[in-house]
Structures are given as structure tokens and as C-alpha cells.
Amino acid sequence: MNQAKTQIKNFISRFITTHDLQEDEDIFTLGFINSMFAMQLVLFLEQEFKITIENEDLDFDNFRTINAMASFIERKLSETVLVR
Template sequence: MNQAKTKIKNFISRFITIHDLQEDEDIFNLGFVNSMFAMQLVLFLEQEFQINIENEDLDFDNFRTINAMASFLDRKLSKTFNYH
């Protein structure tokens, strides 16, 4: 999961250059996320981690922090591997 956190932080850091984002900081409450960036973030997660993010996954709580995204990925990937 640490590798996932690193990839997520590196991606976000390309867009948020004025703040050293910590793993537990809420990117929505900090005002760093607009609708376009939210879509880019979802697309990045899908492509980088080879997952499909469904409508029911689009809960802010899954994307608020780096830790939340890593936990979400862990849940999605474990579901994917359990089906095979």
C-alpha cells in the first residue's frame, strides 16, 4: 500500500505545487479539488491501478485523503483478485 500512496501523492503533487500534502489531509476541505481535477484523479486511479471505478464508488470519502484513496484501492484490488 505504501507504493500506492507514493504514486497517488506524486500525481496530486503535479497539480498542487504550493502545499506539501500529507497522507491524512483532506484535499476537498483544503480547496485543492475542482470537478475537473476530481475526474482526472479518478481516471489516474483507474489507469494506474487497472481498476474500474463504478458510480457507487464515487463517494467523496474514498477520495478525500491519500490514505483514503489507498484504502479504497486496497478494497477494489482485493475484490478483483477474489473474483479470479
């Protein structure tokens, strides 16, 4: 999961250059996210981690923090393993 956190932070840091985002900081509350970036973030997570983010997964709580995203990815990856 630490590698996932690093990958997520590196991606976000390309767009948020004025703040050193911590793993537990809420990117929505901080005002760093607009709808365009939210879509880029979803696409990045799908492509980078080879997961499919369904409509029911589009809950703010899955994407608020780096920690939340890493946990979400871990859950999605474990679902993929269980399905196979």
C-alpha cells in the same frame, strides 16, 4: 500500500505545487479539488492501478485523503482477486 500512497501523492503534487500534502489531509476541505481535477484523479487511479471505479464508488470518503484513496484501491484490488 505505501507504493500506492507514493504514486497518488506524486500525481496530486503535479497539480498542487504550493502545499506539501500529507497523507491524512482532506483535499476537498483544503480547496484543492475542482470537478475537472476530480475526474482526472479518478482516471489516474483507474489507469495506474488497473481498477474500475463504478458509480457507487464515487463517494467523497473514498477520495478525501491519500490514505483513503490507498485503502480504496486496496479494497478494489482485493475484490478483483476474489472475483477471479
